[in-house]
Amino acid sequence: MTLQKPGTRAHPACGTFLPVPVVRRCLILCPREVFREHIVATRDETQHRDMFPDPADDVDSDTPSAVLAGGCFWCLEAVFREVSGVTFVTPGYCGGDGPQSATYEAVCRGTTGHAEAVRIDFDPHQIRYGGILKVFFFAAHDPTQLNRQGADRGTQYRSAIFYADEAQKQIAERYIRAIDAAHVFSGPIVTQLLPLTAFYPAEAYHQDYAAKNPDHPYIRHVSLPKVEKLRRHFAPLLAKPDPRKATS
DSSP states (O other): OOOOOTTEEEOTTTOOEEEHHHHHHHHTOOHHHHHHHHSOOSSOHHHHHHHOOOOOOSOOOSOOEEEEEESOHHHHHHHHTTBTTEEEEEEEEESSSOGGGOSHHHHTTTOSSOEEEEEEEEOTTTOOHHHHHHHIIIIIOOTTSTTEETTEESGGGOEEEEESSHHHHHHHHHHHHHHHHTTOSSSOOOOEEEEOOOEEEOOGGGTTHHHHOTTSHHIIIIIHHHHHHHHHHOGGGBSSOOHHHHTO
């Protein structure tokens, strides 16, 4: 018998007791809206990929980590866990009014100023900061959606790059200009560029959430399509081969 812990609620589909904000996140989604909002449908994916510019490589940062926000941190973590050279991905909160409000319950209310974010630690000998940004803009989220990603709405789901040094800022600014100039998206990029002041790791149950909960409705309908998009179009960047392809 599964015992209900304080602050949890039974998920209506599977009966598992999950933190209340997690259940709320599932209940506001319907698969039809998720697929419509999270997949960039204005152009064929392959054409979209071919139009995507590479970041300039004449400037690089000495900071071997990136802090990015772009919707649910479960999705961002799932995508970047796949990338070769990424050594660790930590979901957390950034950009708000301090550590006292850096909790999932508080951030989900959309009043703390924090965004759901991830800190991506990487080996600069295998992937550069610009390469991290290319994955971020192409596969991990839609940077043209203001203060939302699909059905996830509010400033806590905004698109943002929290730069750790001037080099990261310069790389991001130049890359956004290059993407806009290539007319990759049908609308302008709304990604914020903000200095990194603090990053607060999320509660332990969020770590590796997609990997540990592959049958969760949100993971199936929102996170995994982004991972599949990465696998289809950036196979050379993958940390390990897709096991399904090995058996086909």
